Amino acid sequence: MKPFRNVSIDKKLSLVVILLVFSALLFSSGFIYFRTYKAFESVVEDNSKEINKQIILNYESHFEEIRETGRYIEIETSKLETANQTNLYSLYNSFATLNADIISISLVDDTGHVQATSYSSYVQNSYLTEHEWFIKAIENEGVYFFLISPNKKVFLNTNEEVINASKRIEYYIDGVEQVGVLLIELSTLKIDTISKQSNLGEDGHIIIFNDQDELIYSSDSNCIDSTCLSNVLARDLIIGGKFVEINGTDMYMSINTIHGTRWRIATFINVEIISSSQFTLSMLLFYVFITTIILSIIGTSILTKQITKPLNQLKTHMLEIQNSDHLYREVDIKGQKEVVILAQAYNDMIKEIRRLLDRLVEEQNEKRKTELIALQTQINPHFLYNTLDSIVWLAEQKDNEHVIEMVIALSRFFRISISRGKDVIPIEKELQHAQYYIQIQQIRYSNKFDYTFDIDESILEYEVVKLILQPLIENAIQHGIHEEYKGQIHIKAYQENGFVNFEVSNNGYGLTKQKIEEIYEKIASDNHESVGLKNVVQRLKLYYGPTADIEITSELDKNTTFKIYYPILKGEI
Amino acid sequence: MKKFLIVLMSLMLFALTGCGDKDYEIPLIIYDFEDLYMQDFEDLIYLGDNYSEFHFVSYDSKNSQIIQNEIVSDVLLNDSNVIVVNPVDRLGVYPLIAKAKENNISIIFINREPIKEDLLLYDKLYYVGAKPEQSAEYQADIIINLFGGNPYALNEFDLNDDNVIQCVILKGEPGHQDAEIRTEMVIEELHNAGFEVEILTVEEAYFSQDLASQKMRDLLPLYGESMEIVIANNDAMAIGAINVLIEEGFFVDENLDGIIDRATEVWFPVVGIDGLPIAVELIEKGYLYGTVLNDSETMAQAINELAYLLVRGLGMNDFSFVIEDNKYIWIDYKKIY
Known part of the structure; x- marks a missing residue:
């Protein structure tokens, strides 16, 4: 602390107060910032997850509807003694017509031949058994597979993108049980519709990708294939939620599976509000911080001035007195009570010193005067001797007149010398x-x-x-x-x-x-x-x-x- | 002072390690706590916990794969290296597998079998369960036994004496693996054994007791006369059917002792699958003819033993159950009738 000895009291006080205020503020604003930020973040996170769930529920109900239709068709198909185009066309076609999402419904036998379809005319594709929807369905009993079929329909060679929902089912031909695959071609429109209905904020988007991490659907025009950032991020996280940044925008990504499909959906919800509120919060805290610091500096300086100004006055006054003869001046100090008392005490002391000094000087003078007068009044013996000698000489000369004159003069001289x-x-x-x-x-x-x-x-x-x-x-x-x-x-x-x-x-x-x-x-x-x-x-x-x-x-x-x-x-x- | 500290430290260390093993948590993630069968199964898994190395902690997925995903994501952050998962969506477990693989954590799947393609994604995946087709096989055995075992000469339970079994099937949730397989396999097994079967109707009662009662009430006027047996995909539906059959006089407890004496009193054959305690009770009372016990107790033992081996990092050589393809532990059903 030695270096601080030479620092004046007001600087010391200000420094300590400012340091205290500064550290307390820093700590509390840091704490507030962190807590508020975390709380806000978790609210946004929960909210984002909730939105994700809602979207998934919408998709799930869509796919459940398709499965429901499929189930009904499956039951109806299996009830028939013989399942063929003649028996099933009207059923399949009416479903495909009634449900806008369903493009076609078809039954394919285990060799890949179309057994029945909602199409009135179609191209028999000879490689159906090589299609993924066929393989997956035939290999796994009791499960619907939803697969995206890029750029073509199975039965009509068009470029429209469709979703193939397929399932292994049993049916009868002439009462003999057969195994085949029920294929429902679905339009991707519904997927788009659902995603468009979702409020994901600016640049918020949805991507759907399959178990091979291949992009099936994206509502973001920037994300057109599996290499896009959204898909890469989603692939890396697999499932769950995370804050991510896409093209400079803060997003909350949450990924979940869509029940009954092997698809995952990743929602990217704009959470810029976090960083903007983060900014607002930090600005607010900054202003509070600065204001408080300034106020405390002002407060401290006023306070310390109140203490140190009278102290400094007193100091200056004392120095003046030390360096000059103006001992007879009292100091007039207003301000901090303690200092005023100190000044009063100082004044009393000065008064006392002055009184003592005056008395001392006076005494000295008196003494000096007495001494000097004593010296002066000492009768010069030579003068007296010489005068008396002269008087004797005058008497011898009978100069009485002068003798009288001399003696009178001498006696009056001494009378005045003494002056009572x-x-x-x-x-x-x-x-x-x-x-x-x-x-x-x-x-x-x-x-x-x-x-x-x-x-x-x-x-x-x-x-x-x-x-x-x-x-x-x-x-x-x-x-x-x-x-x-x-x-x-x-x-x-x-x-x-x-x-x-x-x-x-x-x-x-x-x-x-x-x-x-x-x-x-x-x-x-x-x-x-x-x-x-x-x-x-x-x-x-x-x-x-x-x-x-x-x-x-x-x-x-x-x-x-x-x-x-x-x-x-x-x-x- | 130093000595005191050492003693204190070792005490703390002891406290940590002593209970530490028992504190090792294995998450048991159930698809839905509401499911009665899973409640029983969960209890059995807890009862089978004879190992001091770990204990199970249950989580409820509330029949939502989204919730299950969240639970799994959370528990993967814990230090358990084994989790037991009862999937909500059979098709939806592959991301969980990917997550587990990323964290080098073993998953024991129970009750719902993931598709094979997913189980092949990673070597630390196991499935403890029963082959669904076996339950149907066993159910068929019970039926064959009821009808006397000879496909060419059915006994008195062939009510119309036509040597064809007229049956009503109560099917579980359509598309549900168990429902599909059980329905299909029971008939197939009967056929294989040479029995002729006439399916009067297949009613989808979604494994639900109430729904089964409702369906039963609707179909009795149509098939009440002709049906010779009610085959249910599970016990709950069988019980639902029995409740209606009792109302409609298919069971008559003449001496009101609460027990149907099959020799002297009126009864009607209903078979189920699962072997719920209440179903077993009903068999003893003569109401339910038979059921196939989904041997949850043995499964629970297998789950515990497997968990123990995985927690301790031991190989599968010491495993007392047969493990197929290093993934499947098949537990046989039990016939009760």
């Missing part, structure tokens, strides 16, 4: 935080740089992740102060196309394109080496999604701008 533990603060606060930082640094760096703020007032109310400007400014101070001239740091905040933009520019040495690429790479890299810029970008992305980013532009020795931007959250507009 909040991650997100209004942009105004963030800008204040940046200003305190840059104020402290300016004092520390002894006015080596100037700074300006260019703020779009409309964004002040918006919130921002805290502590994102300070690293940019720190970066600008550290790298953007030119030795030869006073540094300029420009901080710009504005909104544009639904994004909040912060730009921190300096007029320092600037960055080469290569350097910029390196910075981008560092920011995008996954290593945990934490750089201030990277931290900023990561936090922006965590809070505001992938559209939040950093953009660095630089003109060497002229101007370098770090721009960060993030989408304004819907609730804030």
Whole structure:
């Protein structure tokens, strides 16, 4: 069965159903065909035999009538003291005249001389003792022999075909018993009449042949001598019945003897009806067969579609999910109950996975945010040390004004850094935080740089992740102060196309394109080496999604701008 | 298990062969079950079945050669190599012979003798029967005995004392071999023995008892006075005649004991042929003068023995009957009077 493993369920199901239906149909139609055919054949066979019997009865009654006449003549002849033409002519002649089938009646003595005859004049044939009818009759007592005499009558030299019925009889001449042969010549007309009356179907025919298998009579114009197919077939079967084919026509041949003669009759009855009904039957069975096969194919495919279509939908859906991020789509399946249940279970499972994944991501983000904020809020000890050192230095210089300014700035800087533990603060606060930082640094760096703020007032109310400007400014101070001239740091905040933009520019040495690429790479890299810029970008992305980013532009020795931007959250507009 | 199978197999084999011989069927195809004589004959054939090798199975041809042809065609398909056929049509058996020859099957013909030409067609054909002329010879003997045996001085049964036997003949079916031969031969035998016979009439009663009664009733007014004996071709016709003769006072059972005492009571001579049990009974009661027994019992024995030899494929040397021309087994008639 291994080769079938890769076959889909619908093909398998269809194959099995069709095979089953096919074999069952084949068997049952074969059986029906065979049984019906046999039954029909035997009905036709019986019918043919019955017709044969009927025909034979007709012939037998004809011959019995002749024998009856013969018997009467025999008795009348034997009653006479002397049997001769004078005494018998009128009797014989009246019978020959009355009975249309009888041509003549004659009494021949044992030497072949005509003793009496119904003919008024006749030719005395000197060889009568050599005739078969004479020999047969004289040799066998008590039996009538019916023999065909081809092409001539015994007493008149004509060419008319006659049947000679002969029997040995006793008669008296002057009271002395004699042995002779009674000969009745019969017309073949009656034989023809009887056969013409029989309904044998198209091309059906009758042949009569004798004990030597010689054809005596045939109603078929194609069968004119003993070599014709009908006679050959009949001769081979001897007696009985058989289906035969003659000139392409199916016939049922039945052969029987005609009582009291030594003749056999073979009837050939057209049984084309068998093959035509055979054809009809097989066509009928064929149509039933084809229709049933087609219906079962349709039925099976509908059934299997009902099962496999939702299954395939489910499969496709699963593959899609496997190959993409569209985890959040539920599959909607109609069809076979079991598959629908399966799909529902799948949906529930997907929902659960989604819920779990969401939670996991959320948890991860929370954790990350916490980590990042923790990193950011770590007070750079150098910054604090340097600031305090500067304050000490200012105090020593008695520059109280600056000391106060510095200490206030430092304290406010830290207040905002802490922001009572909040991650997100209004942009105004963030800008204040940046200003305190840059104020402290300016004092520390002894006015080596100037700074300006260019703020779009409309964004002040918006919130921002805290502590994102300070690293940019720190970066600008550290790298953007030119030795030869006073540094300029420009901080710009504005909104544009639904994004909040912060730009921190300096007029320092600037960055080469290569350097910029390196910075981008560092920011995008996954290593945990934490750089201030990277931290900023990561936090922006965590809070505001992938559209939040950093953009660095630089003109060497002229101007370098770090721009960060993030989408304004819907609730804030 | 193997042993068990072997035992089982041999048991089955035993069952097959043990009864097998007895199961060997020889079809006995009778021309007509309605024929009383054939019924008796059939019974005798069954009774004579003392061989364990086979048994007979009867078929009724219903007096139709067509049916007989069908039966023979059917039984030839069975595995019996011997069939017994009582032909319907004496002339119509040659196709059956051809069929049997084709299948190499022996046929024993009984009761109706096929013509010689047909019996010569094939060497495995036999006829068991009686020569019809012999029955007539024996019937003539009985008649001669009745009239005292001397053709020149007939005894008191020559009622008119003219030394001529005045007889009425009841003939069977005209054209029937038995009827023709019996009628002809009985007269011929009487002639041969030197007796003069005057046939008052030959009435065709077709071997039938009823028809014979009818014919008898018709002819009595004409020949009742002159007839001295009624000669019937068979017992049935003789009985038919006797029934009428009793009515007409030709038999008078004076003491009403159901028996005619020929010495003291009135009776009239009627002779038949066949020796039917009822005819034999009537002879004992003094009604029927005599009959010729068609010795069916001996024929039945001959048929059985012949069938046995043929079934076993034995030669005819062991056959206890005389076989003529390797075809004919002639069984003698018996005179009963």
